[in-house]
Amino acid sequence: MMINRCWAMPNHKTFEIKPIKDLLNRFVKNRSVWIDPFANNSSIAKITNDINPKCKTKYHLDAYEFSKTIKGMFEGVLFDPPYSVHQTNQMYEGYGLRKQASIIMDEIAKKIKKGGYAISFGWNSNGFGKKRGFMIIEILLVAHGGSHNDTIIIVEKKVSTASPITSATPTLAEPKEFNMGDKVTPSASPKDASHPSHHPNIKLNSQVLLQARQ
Numbered sequence: 001m002m003i004n005r006c007w008a009m010p011n012h013k014t015f016e017i018k019p020i021k022d023l024l025n026r027f028v029k030n031r032s033v034w035i036d037p038f039a040n041n042s043s044i045a046k047i048t049n050d051i052n053p054k055c056k057t058k059y060h061l062d063a064y065e066f067s068k069t070i071k072g073m074f075e076g077v078l079f080d081p082p083y084s085v086h087q088t089n090q091m092y093e094g095y096g097l098r099k100q101a102s103i104i105m106d107e108i109a110k111k112i113k114k115g116g117y118a119i120s121f122g123w124n125s126n127g128f129g130k131k132r133g134f135m136i137i138e139i140l141l142v143a144h145g146g147s148h149n150d151t152i153i154i155v156e157k158k159v160s161t162a163s164p165i166t167s168a169t170p171t172l173a174e175p176k177e178f179n180m181g182d183k184v185t186p187s188a189s190p191k192d193a194s195h196p197s198h199h200p201n202i203k204l205n206s207q208v209l210l211q212a213r214q
């Protein structure tokens with residue numbers, strides 16, 4: 001995995017920041033098979049959406065609706081939602097996320113071809129992640145000086161077409177912490193049919209939890 005850091009002036013039009021533009025030029029080859037659910041006025045991808053009707057995009061849907069209704073399999077996605085409520089109000093006329101980014105990612109992940117890309121922008125390095133079939137291949141940190149947060153760009157390749165485990169799937173409770181003197185009641189045995197390990201979804205998630213902890 002390649003990690004680079006550089007400095008550039010901040011810009012609410014993310015894709016006009018020079019090192020970001022350069023990175024996009026390396027990955028986005030055939031624009032007509034790339035989607036951009038939060039495009040603003042960018043035309044780097046051809047299939048563009050923005051909830052703000054003033055933006056020059058093909059669609060003006062909430063990103064979740066867009067991700068559910070868009071038909072086809074795509075080469076890549078540019079995932080650049082507003083990073084904070086402050087940014088939403090200051091830069092994007094009050095238009096912000098209406099649903100969790102994770103459920104939008106769940107939908108989009110299913111529509112990216114194996115070997116395709118997800119390029120995510122924000123203040124964290126989570127990206128689409130292993131559970132949706134992606135592997136990080138490149139990270140770019142763009143520092144902006146002063147008290148600005150860096151823009152973190154995560155480039156991921158789709159390596160597996162396994163159907164993603166949706167965010168709505170039940171997960172195992174976090175292990176409890178015990179202190180000296182606490183009364184401990186034994187939990188159900190794995191041999192017991194009601195034990196969580198017998199539930200198919202939970203089994204799947206415990207594997208994911210194990211993977212995540214490795």
Ligand SMILES: C[S@@+](CC[C@H](N)C(=O)[O-])C[C@H]1O[C@@H](n2cnc3c(N)ncnc32)[C@H](O)[C@@H]1O
Nearest residue numbers: 013014015038040051062063080082095096097
């Ligand atoms: C960070 S900007 C994208 C900037 C763009 N990548 C560029 O380089 O110019 C985020 C965009 O998401 C749009 N947006 C906010 N909430 C949205 C939503 N729920 N669905 C779709 N678009 C939304 C905003 O209107 C804004 O234009």
